[in-house]
Amino acid sequence: xxxxxxxxxxxxxxxxxxxxxxxxxxxxxxxxxxxxxxxxxxxxxxxxxxxxxxxxxxxxxxxxxxxxxxxxxxxxxxxxxxxxxxxxxxxxxxxxxxxxxxxxxxxxxxxxxxxxx
Numbered sequence: 001x002x003x004x005x006x007x008x009x010x011x012x013x014x015x016x017x018x019x020x021x022x023x024x025x026x027x028x029x030x031x032x033x034x035x036x037x038x039x040x041x042x043x044x045x046x047x048x049x050x051x052x053x054x055x056x057x058x059x060x061x062x063x064x065x066x067x068x069x070x071x072x073x074x075x076x077x078x079x080x081x082x083x084x085x086x087x088x089x090x091x092x093x094x095x096x097x098x099x100x101x102x103x104x105x106x107x108x109x110x111x112x113x114x115x116x117x
Contacts, residue, residue, distance in 0.1 A: 001030055002030070002031065003029050003030065004027075004029060004030070004031045006050055008031075009027040009029075009031070009050055009052060010052055012027075012031065012033075013025055013027060013033065013052045013054075014054075016033045017054040020035070022035060022054070023053060023054040024051065024052070024053050024054065025051075025052050025054075026039070026040035026049055026050070026051055026052070027040070027049070027050045027052050028040055028043050028044040028047055028048065028049055028050075029044070029047050029048040029050075030044075030047065037049065037051070072101055072103050072104050075091075075095075075104050075107070076104075076107055078091075079091070079107055079108055079111050080111075082111070083115065085112055085115050085116060088108055088111055088112045088115070089112065091108055092105065092108045092109065092112070095108060
């Protein structure tokens with residue numbers, strides 16, 4: 001099975017952006033593209049999933065609900081429903097590298113601590 005580098009995935013993603021009329025895709029290292037991150041994670045298993053944004057968005061493409069930032073209130077509801085430490089760690093890293101909201105970070109850390117007791 002061929003493994004693609006991030007640069008190769010970025011190149012291959014261009015045709016998918018045009019075809020699907022989206023500005024964001026999730027790609028697995030084996031060259032598969034997904035609209036939803038959780039589907040890419042399921043496909044990849046322990047493999048790598050890359051978030052790829054369209055650097056040259058097509059005219060008329062509007063941000064989807066998924067592309068709009070999640071509010072802290074919405075995030076807190078999601079955290080309560082998640083029982084997987086790996087998923088929570090991924091959320092924590094995304095929050096820290098993204099908006100880095102202290103309430104969100106503390107809530108995710110508290111849930112991880114609760115599950116690892």
